[in-house]
Amino acid sequence: MHILDDLAQRDLIQQTTDDEGLRKHLEENVVTLYCGFDPTADSLHIGHLLPVLMLKRFQQAGHRPIALIGGGTGLIGDPSGRSTERTLNSVEVVKGFSERIKEQLAGILHFDDSENGAVARNNYEWLSSLTMIEFLRDVGKHFSINYMLAKDSVESRLENGISFTEFTYMILQSFDFMNLYDKENCTLQIGGSDQWGNITAGMELIRRTRSEQGEEEAKVYGLTVPLITKSDGTKFGKTAGGAVWLDPEKTTPYEFYQFWINTDDRDVIRFIKYFTFLELEEINELEKELETAPEKRVPHRRLAEEMTKLVHGDAALEQAEKITEALFSGDIKSLNASEIEQGFKDVPSTTVEEKDLPLVDLVVSAGLAPSKRQAREDIKNGAVYINGERNQEIDYRLKETDRIEDKFTILRRGKKKYSLIRYN
Incomplete structure (x- = not known):
């Protein structure tokens, strides 16, 4: 199946600049394409996952x-999709963010020297060496204020x-596209639909500069995802605890797994199409499963499995599933x-x-x-659990076997009221 047909069936194409031209271009060439990720934090979050x-x-x-x-545009700030100015970070902070993001991207994409x-790439490499005069004469002159407004x-x-x-962010992103076109033969830029204006501006810059140099019109393309x-x-990618990060130190694999497994029934099939690499035939079967047995939540588990494995690996998925099962069954000691x-x-x-x-x-x-009176009554009535096991001994004192690795004890009252006991 043609890549564009697969994307269309997954509802992943919001806009293209030239559908037929791009289709032919992809059929006839190994196409170099790019997407940009500004390092505004020390980790990507799941809002970045779709373009990745x-x-x-x-x-x-x-x-x-x-x-x-x-690394360069991250020092400026993209106004797209925002109503206020971004807080500017220092060069050193952005460099640190850039390295962390590169590591995360390498965990999902296959980096090697094959075709x-x-x-x-980091646009700090070329943007940091631009002089103001060079930028205004060679790049800025191709952008009218009316066009940008x-x-x-x-x-x-x-x-x-x-x-x-x-205001200049659009020009800098356009320069990125032109630079990658010149040095890497990059002919396609992709991004979220809020990047449409920046993408088409980059295409226009490439065409204008080629025309100025007497070359034939450059064949470059843009594609956006919804x-x-x-x-x-509610906003995608947000929970009561904040953003869902790809960094396991910021969002644990278990929390990551839980985010996906708790997807609304109305969204789960759409998200499977968007985020997983399951074949469309299997997705259709999962959709039927949702219709006939929604209480089993089979598509939700499949989505959570695929996403956790993709971002954190098989071992993290196994651990997340183990924690989920233990909490469901009450087998905390496992x-x-x-x-x-x-x-x-x-x-x-x-x-x-x-x-x-x-x-x-x-x-x-x-x-x-x-x-203490209420505590005794609760214990006597069987409402208190130690590491998932009911304890009805009013005079009970905790033992070494009640401490998990000598660090924790989990107390529970009733069905849902938990407390984590930590030992110094």
């Missing part, structure tokens, strides 16, 4: 992707104001300390000095009961 996976789809179809890290091996990324900011710094929305109206840290990251915790505290005292200090 688009690069991977083109790579699997035999084409050569460039992951462009915006379609992915490569990472008509672009959505600029027009949407005029009411609240936009600095000259962010911006992701959720059916319930978890090690690292898994406890992941599974109970957001559970209220209490740090204690003594390791053989009376259970009654611990239930109160952990906030699971307001008084």
Whole structure:
């Protein structure tokens, strides 16, 4: 199947500059394409995943992707999709962010020296050496103010104001496309639909400069993917704890897995099409499964499995599934300390000095009961659990076997009220 047909069936094409021309170009050539990622934090988040996976789809179809890290443009700030100015980071901070993002991209894309091996580039390499005179004479002269004001990324900011710094972002991104076209024969830029204006501006710059040099019209193309929305109206990629990051230190693999498995029924098939590499036939079967047995949540588990494995690997997926099963079954003792840290990251915790505290005292200090009288009653009635096991001994004192790797004990009152006990 042609790559564009596969993308279309997955609803992954929002806009193309020349569908027929691009189709022929992809059929006849190993096409070099790029997508940019500005290092605004020390990790990518799942809002970046769709364009990253688009690069991977083109790579699997035999084409050569460039992951462009915006070490230069990241110092300026992209106004697209924003109503306010970005906070500017220092050069050293952005360099550190750039290295971390490069590592994450390498974990998803196949970087090597083969014909379609992915490569990472950093636009700081060429933007930092540009002089102001060179930039204004050779690049800026090709952009009229009227042309720039008509672009959505600029027009949407005029009411609240936009600095000259962010106003020039479009020109810098256009220069990136021209530079990659000249040095790497890159003929296709992809991005989110909010990047349409920047992409077409880059194509126009390439055409103008080629024409000025007396060359034939350059064949360059642009393609955008849709911006992701959720059916319930909430923002994709956000949870109560904030953004869902690709860095396992910021969002654990278990949290990552849980994000996907908790996808709304109305979104799950769409997200499987967007984010996984499952064949369309299998996706159709999962859609039927959702219709006939929604309570089994088979598509949700498949989505969570595929995404966790893709971003964090097989071992992390196995661990996330183990934690999920242990929490569902109440078999807390099957978890090690690292898994406890992941599974109970957001559970209220209490740090204690003594390791053989009376259970009654611990239930109160952990906030699971307001008084010792209530704690005794709860224990007597079988409402208190230690590491998933009911304990009804009112005079019970915790033992060494109640401490998981001598670091944690999980107390539970009732069905859902947990507390993580940490030992110094």
